Amino acid sequence: MEGHVVVEVPKEENSASINPTSENSEQISQQPSIAADPPPQKPPSKSSECIDEIVQQLSICEELPQQNEPESMRFYFTSNETDSSEKISVFNAEQDEKEPVQINASQRFTEFIMGVYLEEVVYNIRIALNLENLNIDEIESISFSQRHGSFFGGLEIFTRQELTDLSASSKSGTLVLGLHRQFCVQRKSEVQAFNMEIRTSNKPSPTNDPGCIVLHYMELSVFQIPIVDDVCTSDTVQLHQPFLWSIDVSYEDDPTKSHTVPTRIICYAVSGDGNYVATLSTKDESLQLDVWDLEMKSSEGVAGEVSDTDAHIEGRAPFRPKPCAQYRTSISKPVVFDTFCDTTTCPKLPPIVLSVSVSYNASKIALMDSRKFYLTDSFQVFTLNETASPLPTERKGHFRQKELFTITGDQAIDNLRVNGGFGKFHFTSAKDRDPKDELFIKFDGTNVNIYSVHNNWELLREITLSVGKNIVYTWKIIERISGKYFSWVDEYEILSLCDLKTGRLVYPMDSVSRFPAFSKDGSLMLCQKYPNITTIRWTESGAILGTTHVNDCGISAMNPTFNDDNTRIIVMGVKTDDRFGRGQLGMILDTYTLSSTETVSLSTRFSEQQLQSAGTRGQYLYSLHGSKLDLIRLRDIVIPPYPQSRYQCDERCLDALIFPQLAEITKQSSDAQITVPVPDSDLTITIGFREQTTAEYAIFVLVSNGQGEMHEALKIPPCQFDGNTAIYSVYVEKAELKLVVLAVWCVMVWKLPTTFEGDAVLLSALWTLPRIEDTYEMSAKGNQIWDNERLKTCRREQIHVTFGDSSGRISSIPLRRNDAFACDAFRFNAGVISLIRMFGDGNDTFRQAVLKYVGRYINRTMECNNQPETILTYICKHLKHQNYALFDPFLKALFNSVHVRWVPRPGLSREMNPILLLLGVAKTIPRAINLAQIVIDYCIRMAKTECNFSFVSPVLDSLQEILKLKELPPDLVPSILRGLAFISVKERSYIIDHAIIANPPEFLSMFRKRKTRPIYVYENPVLYLNHSPQFKEHDPLNENFTRDLFVASFDMLWRTPATEPDTRSPIERIRNNGQPTLSLVHILFSIIRFKCKIWHGSRIECYDIPLGSLDNPAIRALIEYKWNTIGYIYWLVRFICQFYFYLLVLVAVLMQVYDLNQGNSLTGVFIAIIAMASVFLLLELQQAIQHPRRYLESSYNLLDLVAFALPLAGSICQINNITNNDGEGNISVLSFSVLFIFLHFLFELRVNKTVCQFVTIIIRILGKIRVFFMIFATGILAFTIALLHLLRGCPVDVCKEKDIKFPLPFHLAISSTYFFMGGVWDPVTDNFASEDWAFHMMMMLYFFFTSILLLNVLIALMNVAFTDGDETWQLVWMESRLRCIEKMENLTYHIPGFREGSDIFPQKIYYFATQKQQKKYWDKYSQEDSNDLITSDSSGGGAEFHKQDGQDSLPKAGLGSGVSGSATTPSKAVDMEVVRQGQEELKQELKQGQEELKQELKQELKQGQEKLEQSQEKLEQGQEGLKQELKQDLLALQNQLAEMKEIVAAALKART
Secondary structure: OOOOEEOEOOOOOOOOEEOOOOOOOOOOOOOOOEEOOOOOOOOOOOOOOOOOOOOOOOOHHHHOOOOOOOOOEEEEEEEOOOOOOOOEEEEEEEOOOOOOEEEEOOOOEEEEEEOOOOOOOEEEEEEEEEOOOEOHHHEEEEEEEEEEOOEEOOOEEEEHHHHHHHHHHOOOOEEEEEOOOOEEOOOOOOOEEEEEEEEEOOOOOOOOOOEEEEEEEEEEEOOOOOOOEOOOOOOEOEEEOOOOEEEEOOOOOOOOOOOOOOOEEEEEEEOOOOOEEEEEEEEOOEEEEEEEEOOOOOOOOOOOOOOOHHHHHOOOOOEOOOEEEEEEEEOOOOOOHHHHOOOOOOOOOOOOOEEEEEOOOOOEEEEEEOOOOOOOOOEEEEEEEEOOOOOOOOOOOOOOOEEEEEOOOOHHHHHHHHOOOEEEEEOOOOOOOOHHHOEEEEEOOOEEEEEEOOOOOEEEEEEEOOOOOOHHHHHHHHHOOEOOEEEEEOOOOEEEEEEOOOOOEEEEEEEOOOOOEEOOOOOEEEEEEOOOEEEEEEOOOOOEEEEEEHHHHOOOOEEEEEOOOOOEEEEEOOOOEOOOEOOOEEEEEEOOOOOEEEEEEOOOOOOHHHEEEEOOOOOEEEEEEOOEEEEEEHHHHEOOOOOOOOOOOOHHHHHHOEOOOOEEEOOOOOOOEEEEEOOOOOOEEEEEEEEEEOOEEEEEEEEEOOOOOEEEEEEEOOOEEOOEEOOOEEEEEOOOOEEEEEOOOEEEEEEOOOOOOOOOEEEEEEEOOOOOOHHHHHHHOOOOOOOHHHEEEOOOOOEEEEEEOOOOOEEEEEOOOOOHHHOOHHHHHHHHHHHHHHHOOOOHHHHHHHHHHHHHHOOOOEEEOOEEEOHHHHHHHOOOOOOHHHHHHHHHHHHOOOOOOOOOOOOOOHHHOHHHHHHHHHOOOOOHHHHHHHHHHHHHHHHHHHOOHHHHHHHHHHHHHHHHOOOOOOOHHHHHHHHOOOEEOOOHHHHHHHEEEOOOOOOHHHOOOOOOOOHHHOOOOEEEEOOOOOOOOOOHHHHHOOOEEEEEEHHHOEOOOOOOOOOOOHHHHHHHOOOOOOOHHHHHHHHHHHHOOOOOOOOOOEOOOOHHHHOOHHHHHHHHHHHHHHHHHHHHHHHHHHHHHHHHHHHHHHHHHOOOOOOOOOHHHHHHHHHHHHHHHHHHHHHHHHOHHHHHHOHHHHHHHHHHHHHHHHHHHHHHHHHHOOOOOOOHHHHHHHHHHHHHHHHHHHHOHHHHHHHHHHHHHHHHOHHHHHHHHHHHHHHHHHHHHHHHOOOOOOOOOOOOOOOOOHHHHHHHHHHHHHOOOHHHHHHHOOOOHHHHHHHHHHHHHHHHHHHHHHHHHHHHHHHHHHHHHHHHHHHHHHHHHHHHHHHHOOOOOOOOOOOOOOOEEEEEEOHHHHHHHHHOOOHHHHHEEEEOOHHHOOOEEEEEOOEEOOOEOOOOOOOOOOOOOOOOOOOHHHHHHHHHHHHHHHHHHHHHHHHHHHHHHHHHHHHHHHHHHHHHHHHHHHHHHHHHHHHHHHHHHHHHHHHHHHHHHHHO
16 A cells, blocks of 8 residues: 555455555744644555454453543643642632632732542643733743652743743734643542642842733543634634644544544664664554654654754754654553562562563564563564655655664574563673673563574574573663663672673672663763662772762652763752742763752653653653653753742853942952951841951951841952952852952852851852963963953843953853853863962861862863863872972861762773872872872872772772882882771672682592682682672671771783774673683693794782882782682692602602613703703893893892803703714713702792791891802902912022922812811811911911801891891792782683683682781781871871771861961961971870770779679679579488388388
8 A cells, every 4th residue: 555554464364454654744833832733635545454462471460440431631620728728829720600700910829629530531621711800020930840649740931931922923912822831630439639830030120010820621531632713702712832842643644533542652762873762652452553754754854864953953943853764562461550669569460471572773673571471572673674666755854764674583582572671782882882792681580692683683692691580670670771780689689890892790789779870971870779869889899979869859759760971960859949849850960979969850750761861962851641752841840939030041142241230349458348248147147357467368258147246158269370360359249148359360169158156168160261371371461351341141130251262252150150161161170270279368267168178170171272181180180399388288188077978980091180180290290299199198098088999999000009119108009908908898698698718729629629628717718709700699607707898900900901992892791701621732832922922911910019018918919819819720730740850850860870871862851951951041031031131130130040051061061972982082061950959849839838837947048148158258268379389489589399298289179178167177288287386377267257257147147137037938928829810810811711701800809807807917017007007197197097996987187276267367278387386286185085995994904803893793792692593402301201111111011
């Protein structure tokens, strides 16, 4: 059939015809908001037949009553005096015709209560009213809302301009108005009411009356509102269009056509490109799937093809898209629309079962029935294809004609049809979306299935979860997927995050009561915890950016949604607030602080997917209500509290700027003052100037009360820039108590205090010049062009500051906004720099206000010069020699302030890491290292306080740069590493239950399977988290394991290499991210290929950590983990190879000694020795090339060279002897080789804890006596020459040869002299019998020098070396293992698939420590290090981190303790002497407090001892009493026994 789209359904005899594609909507009126509908057009005929079998799986809906067909109803109004009050006027709505009612516009709220119970359907509304008696100039807006029971629906707002247009369009003064928002009846038994709010101007004139509204009737109709002349008024119905576009599934071109059941949208989905939307609705006891084309096309070429949402809507009149494809199927039961409510309050209703999802370009549409409640199949997929059929020629405009085809025969889709669940099309990346990389994610309550949908459907991965088959969880898990993450809550309410690409758990988090909401790029996550604690976190680290109680704002937050630039969060509430109107309200929250910025009106009973943001700038929302889906502007639904104006500044404000009517001071003088009374109090605020120095004035703010008391609430010091002082102009807005301070280059807006002890609040501080460098030019001109005309107001009655740029253009910034960050990033950052320059000269109130202001925005990231920037990075980049004295106290106060909470963003780049930036500055300004240390102190302090390791990520990223700096404080690196120890975790119980123990290596474990043992069996277990998302049962025995759990990162040992760019598509990454099976041959081949390379870049390189810093529990745990998993394997394989080399050398030597050599049988052995020694020397060469300095510094490497080179040289000599058959050949080289291989064998065992102790002592002794050996050798050499000359010297040319046994060859003489020490005196025995006094004197000196002096010195040195080796051998043992681990870790990167296929390479591990172990660790260091974990420079007033009884306390602010709140410092920097005095006072107070605490403890101990003694006395008395009772009982028993004996004796006697 021409012009029709036909649905092809396989395996069915009938098919459903589709509505033909129709023309694009026409613009009805020139007004953007109010327009009349186009004349009706007769559509082509349409038939619909059932194509699915009727499903009977849930019986709960069979009990629902049969609904009667509702009719159109007209209601008239009568006043209800009983329920009316001063606050609200109440009218009864009845169906009997009544006279029109008059509603006074000065009455804000009016409610119309329906006199009948309405059917549970959706009604369209039209209202007949007269606006002739209404003074529209005094009206700001009129809004309508619905109340059903205690719930309110969203507002529909008519602005002043819209009311003016409506009044002008009516013919007879009476207007029939068709509301866009529908009247939705949720429950028939609830009382339904209709509310109207009239807002008058916020500055009403007392002489003008706002007038009244005459209301004739209100009509409710289940069908669309017909566009015909009204019978009563003969006026055309005016339809309100508060949308950019609107889809109405109940709209028909033929208004006479009706349905047995009104149409309502169940759910919808928008394509990724924003060009299509699919709606699933119920109509005529069937389900209808419509695909709507949102691209604006017309034959007149008004709009072309565009894909961006903003391009669709900017400058366009409201329009109504038409469906381009349709699918209908029968259902067995009516759809229950209360399924979106909480199942705990509606237990009889089924959970959410129906959903629809659309692919990126709408080529595929998925229809899902998770429980097969309405449809036969739980999953159906349709393809949307363009056709080449001709288009209708009678239409003015058209859509592209498309067809829906069901996909069959695909095995993956057939599997999806079998199992229930929810799913949606998804991209793992928010950028560069390619339809080929699109995924379909489906969850059935147990498994998350990831499919590739391009061409054929393919199952890429299946992730098994254990959250229970709860269909509500199923819906939330799928709906909240964002980027590469999805989250779920287990039965213990622990929120877990999983990576779609790897299928692994990212980390566990605190318990939450609701599923989190992710930002558009997945970087941020909003979590809620019962009752209404809401936190915003970085997704990758879980670090909390802000926390709030949403109920404090009067609204309970639900269904949070991020806008597209992640700066705002829109939440829906369930409460109302009369300050904002009678409709259901929501809030717009600041993302980073969670403070409420604006209140909005939202529709009632929204589901998660019914509130979505759209557009690249995040200024639009999709709104679903009844049968309509709208795209609306966010600013159109913003509701300010009454009586504030709802108008906001826009681009038209600049055309109507006028001078403000404000109190002002434009001339700096001590006599110039402004007095402002505080409303509703006896307080008075005085603002004026106070002369500081010559021609320099400060602004002061004094608060005085009725008793004459005065308090200086604020002092703004002179604003200076490189010696130039700005001239202030002061403006005061008395209505809102705002102080505006204008200078040459900056403007500040302050909120004045409203209480006597209150503080002024800094709202904004902005830079007004185009560049910072322009300050010099402006100062040189003497402020000539910057006059008072810069401050103006617009027609919205908001203050603007105007400023010019270098081209002479005038720009403007509205100053009434409480969010200074909404302006240009450069002006905001440069404004902070100007505050820093005034920071030192302000009073305490000024400094605290500045710190609060900076702390409010410190976590925000902005684009400045096309580069990401934060406040911290901007400050660090502008730190110079000239301004260091100003920046230093500010940064110290910033990181010690309780108002500042900087949370590092995960994955900080070098340009965004303030520590790295300060280290770069320290190369030219060495003092800047103190500022870097302050930031390091803050990070470690926050990590310990909040038990979140992510705070130290900037420190770990900077550790390599810190170690490279030449001029460092000597204790900086050790103090940093000590601070990184004992960082606790929050999720202790979860980690223990889901962790794997890194068991120490056991010999038998290589031959049999190791038994799994509980955690409490191990002495000091090291854990790593099991990243499998499957649930693990809790072990109750672990509850008895009470040691504290801490976390450590391998970034403390080395810098994790940056991952190489992955050129694979997202599909390939998910498909190949499983655990590949690696064969032993593959691993060996990769190792051999890697070792054959002379030069291979190291992927990781251990930091040059001082040996003493290895005595760190965190570093010890890291080394132990790597050794237990991969380190010992590397060492064992290498040792086995070397041991085989040792055996070859020993076999060759022993065979030669015991004459076991037969012919040339040893030739092969010597060749094997040469081959293995060559390989070992090649590996040594690789090490020397990679790390030459480290290689030469190690004595072990020298021993390696000798142990391998000597056997190589000896084997070559032996082969030469065998070849030449030389029986007298030299074998000494091989003899010495035996000595060195035994020594090498001993040194290789230094990774063993017991052996390492002795090896370390030997090395320490050899190192200690190196100089002694030189002195000793020099002495032996001297005595040898002296003896040779004494015994064999010839005074003349020819001498008689002497009969002397002392050898003449020099080497023999030295040997003889040396062995004199061992008692071998044979060479000089005869000389002792001679009377040569010189010889005897020489031998006496020799004996004293060698046997007495040098030997005792040697013993003393060896004792010192022994003590040192005995104290440090454990550190050497750890270092030896660390070197093995480093080599193995590098090797794993060169085995393809090895790291990807294993779970033993986590970034973090967990270790335990008792309180006793922690105390022992801190007691090893000085008292300062044990009490203050990390203490910054004493002259800098840095943070001091205290530790008492194993608990971490908050830092003490060095700056705030030394500067008085009202004192004035003459210099621009804080006086360091004052800071020192403050620190001394704090120390004295701390000492006094400790003494008082000791006295209290002694007193309590004494009292406790007295009570204990009293208890002991009572116990002794009780024991005495018990003894007496026992004695009495014993005597009684003895008496009874005697009586029994007498009775027995008598009985026996009688018997005999």
